[in-house]
Amino acid sequence: MNPYDVIILGGGPAGSNAAARLAQFKRQVLLIDKGIGEGFTGSSARVQNFPGFPEGISGPKLMERFRQSVTAAGAEIKEGAIESMDVAANPFTVTSQGGESFATRAVILATGAAFQGHLVPGERELRGAGVFSDAHLEGALVAGGTVVVIGKTQEACKEALLLARSANRVYLIVPSSKLDVPEGLVRQLQDKKIEIIFSASLKQVNGTDKVTSVTVLAAGTEKEIQADGVFSYTHDWQTVSAYLKDRVQMTEKGIVMVDDDMATSVKGIFACGDIICGRPQLPAISAAQGILAALSVEKYLGTLS
Ligand SMILES: Cc1cc2nc3c(=O)[nH]c(=O)nc-3n(C[C@H](O)[C@H](O)[C@H](O)COP(=O)(O)OP(=O)(O)OC[C@H]3O[C@@H](n4cnc5c(N)ncnc54)[C@H](O)[C@@H]3O)c2cc1C
Known part of the structure; x- marks a missing residue:
């Protein structure tokens, strides 16, 4: 089977916007995501400060809208968790927890970040709503x-x-x-x-x-x-990146290092959203980074024969 042009790991604001943009370029795009409620935005009661929503919007609703853009653009979506990646040679191989493997010419890492340890009652449920x-x-x-x-x-x-x-x-x-x-x-x-x-x-x-x-x-x-x-300011947090097993350059906190084009240390692998950020950022910023990553992937794919 032919490899995908690009597989996007994680379908939060970063990954969804990257997927939609690349599918608009008529690339063969696969978005693999654990589930909307597993991400930071998808599990936020409210997202405020997102451009175009002066009253704010619930996190799951905002994610549903992003998903609609992904499917409307023609990208394929698979629900599931990524277990590992083999990036020794291109095409790369991405393997899901169920053991299914997919070949791809480019990858975008967008699995976000998560709090570590205990949250008190109400802290998760009212995230973004105070x-x-x-x-x-x-x-x-x-x-x-x-x-x-x-x-x-x-x-x-x-x-x-x-x-x-x-x-x-x-x-x-x-x-x-x-x-x-x-x-x-x-x-x-x-x-x-x-x-x-x-x-x-x-x-x-x-x-x-x-x-x-x-x-x-x-x-x-x-x-x-x-x-x-x-x-x-008492919680520690870390990127969701265990599946990478240090195959791209990362900090101790699991922050994936990228250049101005969202390119990681491995040619053909890009990253965007909370997985590249050293401190909390807004969903709007993650979404914009997803679009930047998509533009870079499009240029990269153009250099391959
Ligand atoms: C510590 C911290 C606190 C924040 N607090 C706030 C806040 O209070 N208010 C606010 O508006 N924003 C907050 N943000 C920012 C905001 O939530 C993010 O910028 C935005 O959600 C990040 O988008 P993302 O797409 O990178 O990740 P996410 O929105 O987290 O999406 C990641 C996606 O990856 C998927 N995924 C994870 N692991 C796997 C896997 N192994 N395989 C497949 N899919 C996987 C998840 O299901 C999810 O859909 C905070 C960010 C951080 C880091």
């Missing part, structure tokens, strides 16, 4: 409201200060008895809008379709704080 990861990206969505920041690092403190510029009130929940930061930063936090609660932890995020409060355990007592948004 549960956020980055004040620079999403702080404006809670301007004028009450915000809870969880963490003890410089990053958490700086994000609390940034949020205090637009929010009415900021609670900084510190999961230890002191802050792990320089004295100058501690002084800056002495702002009347900011209340620091030491030796405390987040127990639950409350709300049905958006965050309304958080439950915090402080000094052995549970306390409910009314809130419009919660930003946690």
Whole structure:
């Protein structure tokens, strides 16, 4: 059987937009995806800040729209998880968990990133609907409201200060008895809008379709704080890249290294979305990276006989 022109691994905003664009170029495209609900955007209650959706849109609905573009453009979609890749020679071989193998002349890696460890109840369910990861990206969505920041690092403190510029009130929940930061930063936090609660932890995020409060355990007592948004800086996260087994150049955190054309260290393999990013980014940025990767793959395929 002839190899595909390109196989795209992961169908989130990055992979779906890459697949749609390459299928529009009339390339033979296979998109392999574990399932919409397995990705960051597909499992987000709400996606805000996506261009063209001033009210926001639910993560699964946004993903369904991307999927419609993929099928309308003529790409093939297979539901399943990738287990491994053989990139020693072109055509490359991609093998799914069920043992099915596919040959391809190019690959786009777009399997995203995921939080490691425990999330409290409500944290996953209300992601994007008040549960956020980055004040620079999403702080404006809670301007004028009450915000809870969880963490003890410089990053958490700086994000609390940034949020205090637009929010009415900021609670900084510190999961230890002191802050792990320089004295100058501690002084800056002495702002009347900011209340620091030491030796405390987040127990639950409350709300049905958006965050309304958080439950915090402080000094052995549970306390409910009314809130419009919660930003946690206590979670570690990693790219979804175990199947790569270091076959392309990656950092220790599993971040795939790419050049300006989204090309990895292996000719013919490209990457886009959260798998190439060192910190949280927006679905719109991942989608745009998918389009850039598609353009690069199209140019690359044009160089093959
Ligand atoms: C730590 C972190 C926090 C974030 N927080 C927010 C936030 O609060 N709000 C917000 O709007 N954005 C947030 N983002 C950004 C946003 O979610 C992403 O930019 C966007 O979803 C990334 O798109 P993607 O296509 O790269 O990955 P994803 O949307 O995660 O999609 C990856 C796809 O790959 C598939 N997949 C995974 N493994 C396999 C496999 N082995 N085989 C086949 N398919 C597979 C999944 O099923 C999924 O469909 C955050 C990102 C990170 C890294």
